[in-house]
Amino acid sequence: MKTFLYPDKSVWASIVERPHLDVSTLTSTVQAVLDDVKARGDEAVKEYELKFDKAVLEQLAVTQEEMDEAETLVDATLREAIILAHHNIKAFHEAQRFSEVRVETQPGVECWQKSVAIERVGLYIPGGTAPLFSTVLMLATPAKIAGCGEIVLCTPPSCEGKVNPAILVAARVAGVSRIFKAGGVQAIGAMAYGTESVPKVYKIFGPGNQYVMAAKQLVSLHDVAIDMPAGPSELCVIADANANAEFVAADLLSQAEHGTDSQVLLITTSEPMAKSVEEAMERQLELLPRKDMALKSLDNSKIVVVRDDDEAIELSNIYAPEHLVIQTDNFETLATRVVNAGSVFLGRYACESAGDYASGTNHTLPTHGYATAYSGVNLDSYSRKITFQHISEEGISRIGRAVEAMAAAESLDAHKNAMTVRLKEISGKC
Incomplete structure (x- = not known):
């Protein structure tokens, strides 16, 4: 793993680059x-x-x-x-x-959604x-x-x-x-x-x-349709000086063993922690059956020592990792500042493996930076939301003129007429 000590923000974009896949x-x-x-x-x-x-x-x-x-x-x-x-x-x-919610946007104009698998x-x-x-x-x-x-x-x-x-x-x-x-x-x-x-x-x-x-x-x-665009697996760990180096190393290696094109990133505010994690990884690697695969993955991986928590969370959000482990004393505070990540693991005992298997959260997650725009698989991934609306005579009278004006402004006369014929019928009843 290549180590960066207090890099200037001008080079952060190159630090968070993924292994290039030429498809x-x-x-x-x-x-x-x-x-x-x-x-x-x-x-x-x-x-x-x-x-x-x-x-x-x-x-x-x-x-x-x-x-x-x-x-x-x-x-x-x-x-x-x-x-x-x-x-x-x-x-x-x-x-x-x-949960279905019916909304009356105007008196006589009722709209709602239905979830359909x-x-x-x-x-x-x-x-x-x-x-x-x-x-x-x-x-x-x-x-x-x-x-x-x-x-x-x-x-x-x-x-x-x-x-x-x-x-x-x-x-x-x-x-x-x-x-x-x-x-x-x-x-x-x-x-x-x-x-x-x-x-x-x-x-x-x-x-x-x-x-x-x-x-x-x-x-x-x-x-x-497909669930999401995806690339190789990845993990980012934010660790402070009080993190457990053995735990951090184990988390990084758990993702590195996925494949030769996987990537892991350690962001820490402590140079001694960076060194301790490297030493722990060397020890743990020797015990892994998939050592060779993990080593190739580590060639794509990096350790970044930053000045403070602000830089740590900012760099993580730019990276937008599939998995984010926050092993710091103030993990609850940092968690509120996460805006780009697939799944987040908080504290020293929430290892990424727990989410991979048995905690209950889904492990099918956006990779390759797609966490900036995509969610992981969830219940909504398997359904569609169909919208419904019912409009009464009162509702037509309240929104009809606005619809006519907007349709006319877009030069869509048939759209306008669909409303006009209804307004005429209503006015004829008066």
């Missing part, structure tokens, strides 16, 4: 796979599964027998952990339910180096609470054609409707266009590598 070379490859899946459906998906995942598949759908088998392959401790996490995620997201959603769950069964809970649980009629899940199988059993158990616990053995670009294409087996969905959720991200962005141009 231009991916686009043609990804588009070709998407076009093939759109044209040939299941046959194309199976061919790409053989090519990329080395899996020979007779069918894409996971069977009931496979679901039942998964229950016997997941040990009791993990199953209990999945159930606990699901309980907490459900409790947190149920509290986000929309997206009828069919698609969840993409990566396999690869770390099968993310926790993401199944994060995506399917709010979808179920929102009332989505069909929850479709795609995830890559092993070379034996099997889906990770923890993914299947989590899917059953969270209420997934149908599961398919498909990974990568071909999975995104299958859910975006529909195949003989995989139904077309209306919105796709979930993380993935740069190929998956490119595929999501391409299909979102014309065919299906």
Whole structure:
């Protein structure tokens, strides 16, 4: 990790730069796979599964027998952990339910909103180096609470054609409707266009590598909505002189092990703390099975020593991290000043891992600086707000002339007339 000591604000923009991802070379490859899946459906998906995942598949759908088998392959401790996490995620997201409010903007003019669930959603769950069964809970649980009629899940199988059993158990616990053995670009294409087996969905959720991200962005141009633009995982820690260096180091490494293109950032007001964290990271790294991956991630990462809390929180807000850990004595005060972050963890015991798994908050979050404009996945992500209005004769009489004047000023005479004919009818009754 590169260390910056009291950098001038003129260089902050370069400090908070993410690793550059050049997806231009991916686009043609990804588009070709998407076009093939759109044209040939299941046959194309199976061919790409053989090519990329080395899996020979007779069918894409996971069977009931496979679901039942998964229950016997997941040990009791993990199953209990999945159930606990699901309980907490459900409790947190149920509290986000929309309350309908009717507003009378003028006497006789009543307006309101209704929350309607997206009828069919698609969840993409990566396999690869770390099968993310926790993401199944994060995506399917709010979808179920929102009332989505069909929850479709795609995830890559092993070379034996099997889906990770923890993914299947989590899917059953969270209420997934149908599961398919498909990974990568071909999975995104299958859910975006529909195949003989995989139904077309209306919105796709979930993380993935740069190929998956490119595929999501391409299909979102014309065919299906997506949860958010995203890049590699990232974490920022704000630490003062009294922080626990071992905890800070552990938090930074927990994110660094996600992938070689991940990034972590330590912002501290204490030079000795910066040094202590570096030493702790060196010790902890030696114990990590994914040490090599974490080391490559740390090449993209930085330590910044700043003058005071004001600079610390300002720099963090400019960075707009996916995850923000504030381990300072005055974390409550600093928390009120956070304006750009995906999810915030306060105090020395709120580690990012808690939010990743079992505290209840959602871990599907905006990355790559998109926290300046996007929220993480929440209950609203799975619904639409439809507006309604009812206008009585009194309401028309109160707003009618204003509507006519505004329509005329925009040279939209048919708009004006739609109001005029109603005003005439009302005046004729007088």
